[in-house]
Amino acid sequence: MVSTVVSPALVGLDTATVQVEVDLRAGLPAFSVVGLPDAAVSEARERVRSGVLNQGFAVPARRIVANLAPADLRKSGPQYDLPIALAMLAASGQIPAGCLAGVGAVGELALDGGVRGVPGVLAMAEHAARRGWRRLVVPAPNGPEGALAAGEVEIVPAATLRDAAEALAGTRPVVRPAMPTFDAPSDDARGPDLTEVRGQQAARRALEVAAAGFHSLLMIGPPGGGKTMLARRLPALLPPLAVAEAIAVTRIHSVAGLIDPGRPLVVRRPFRAPHHSISVAGLVGGGRTPRPGEVTLAHLGVLFLDEVCAFAPSVLDALRQPLEQGVIDVVRGNTAARFPARPLLVCAGNPCPCGHDGDPGRRCVCPPGRAEAYRARLSGPVADRLDLRVDVPRLDRDELLGGAAPESSAVVAARVRQAIARRVARGQVIPNAYLGPTAAREAAALDRRGLGLLGRAVDRLALSARGVDRILRVARTVADLDGAEGVGDAHLLEAIALRAPAGPEGS
């Protein structure tokens, strides 16, 4: 007697259908799992056996074979425990054989038969809806996340194996999971506020421009200047995520297993700050079953690379594709996965290896040439990905203690929202940072004077074509912030002042 239930499998952020078949054959009692399982899947035998028994069901005294098809897809993780158990119950007649038709299931079993949460339920529920499955049994903690999937599929949350069995058999009503509400994050949930940053007028302005145009930013300054403090305050300056964006971010974080069950929908823009010892796979994604990397986890949020010169050049180099195309393709063996990756990149670095070059209070102890070599490293693979550059000096005592109360994040965020509203009113949907060369020239059309000014900048500052495009995009954002129709001299000049350092082939 063979029973079958389907289960969604994750391939990166994509999904595939796995048929879970359980056959009971005559022979000495045994239990085997076949179909390219990894160690966690093979161990399902022990969890299923205990879970089934501890929920008051019987494990048939037969030769039990569970097959996961297609056999060429690598199955990993404990998420097949629940479907195997359900198929076994159906095969042995402990639940009606017909109740698994059109039903998918996913979940890890505890030894007592409880169902534990698994990553990626949102993507799986969307898969179920696309494939027209009638019902999808998910672990109770993942219920609200599954409910986010648009479509006809009925999400059946199960706290235990018995819950799942009875809900499918129709002997117990299905409690639909609560749909998570889309609340904009409250003020205390928006993260740290800009009022806590003293002084640093220039850097605050650069953050504002970065937020308004989604421009990548490089901050240079000695340790203790507040680069990290500033970067952490950037997500709160960005406009709140739209519903579709929040679901996209939630899908990624769900696959990475980062969802807080209490807050199944991610409404805050992510802020990711990987340490500089990170590997290429850690940054852009990878692994035998591809997992999203930091650049994907920061999708639509902020990716902060502190001490950017300390990252391995190969790691920074791997950022090229995601920063240019907004996606990253990870190919491992016979699996290929595509992850979205559109973070706002913020890099921070010291002016020299010891960090104190030019700091009036300290002495730089770097030997001659070291600081130049260090800066050359900075202008390597990342530099031509950066739109803005700002200096973040260490403040002296008066600036730290005195001065007027700084503006709050809410005030700056309001200006950013207005700038974005103006951009949308111009009929431009994408942020200024994503404008192509032609579009940038149109959006930031210059008058004769402006063209003359730009021409002079090209001559005197040795700007390349790419550098000019970047300046035009930033000038458009500055004009948006200013509420101006066209790009004026002052906007252009500020964009020139904010320009990032030259890349390897000129800026």
Added chain:
Amino acid sequence: MTARPVPSRVGEAGLGLALVADLLGRDLQRAARAAGSPAALWALDAAGMARLLRLDAEDAARLAGWDRRAALTAARVHLQEHGATLVGAAGAPAAPPRLGAIYDPPLALFAEGDWRVAAARMAESPVIAVVGSRRPSAAGRAFARELAAALTARGALVVSGLALGVDAAAHEGALDAGGHTVAVLGAGLAHGYPRANAHLRARIRRAGCLLSEYWLDTPPAPWRFPARNRIVAGLAHAVVVVEAGARSGALITADFALEAGRPVLAVPGAPWSDGSEGCNALIRAGAALCCGVDDVVAEVAHPGWRDDAAVPAELPEGFPAEVHARLREAPRRVDELAGALGRDAASVSAALALLEMDGHVLRGEGQRYWATPRAAR
């Protein structure tokens, strides 16, 4: 090798001794003086050289096993392949007699780039060495560049040592002003040292030339840089030290110049600035003060000086002029300027961009903007 070499073509002794110096990894100047002349040293056989150089057994054996005919032939091929010439050899003009007048003239000089033009310029123009710290302040670097550009505009040829910092800035200034420049290296020409200046080397090769007394493949060594400085001083009519700490190698160049009886000028620094201690010590010891190109012209009597000085770009009017005036008082950060002038960071940044574009201000240490020091006076 027992046969005495045939009396040679021009430069053979120099080339040969450069090869021997490279083979043994040592300096042959003293041995050449002991032998009477470089040619006399080269005329000795291996045993004679080993005796004079007090070589140990191992080095003596190495020298005895060295086939000088074959090595010379190979070296000439190598020179040609590298596009380098031996100064003073057939078809290549000799170094200016000034260089021979120093205590310890080089035994040989290899040139890469346009040696013919450089030699002609050295014969007819004032030659000014601009040297200084390898780690200057942004203002010092800018001043070196401005001074070299102004000197070039006035008809001088700028010589320096292609080190990082002031040396590189001086070469750049001369090239940016459309002139030639000569760089004297402390390693063989094929060595590409310092690597950070590779781009500058290529520019100098096109407009000027690179010189070295060492055989092409000789690696850099700490003692070779002071030795290089005597050639920089020897080629120049005067030496200008732009920024030098108390123990800077630029002071060695100044010492060599004084020894050869050539004027030394120093750019003064504030007494609280460590970076200029060496310059101030030179002034205290009698060096001339250099605040601009006119000071150099006044110190070096030469018919080659021209009058046309470079005219700096005009200062923009209005708010940018206010910003510039503040920066002339002291270097300041954007925030400080914004506070002092009562404007927001955005408009200060815009004004600075305008000033920076025309070279009126520069980004310097401590994330401060500086008013560019002017040397065209």
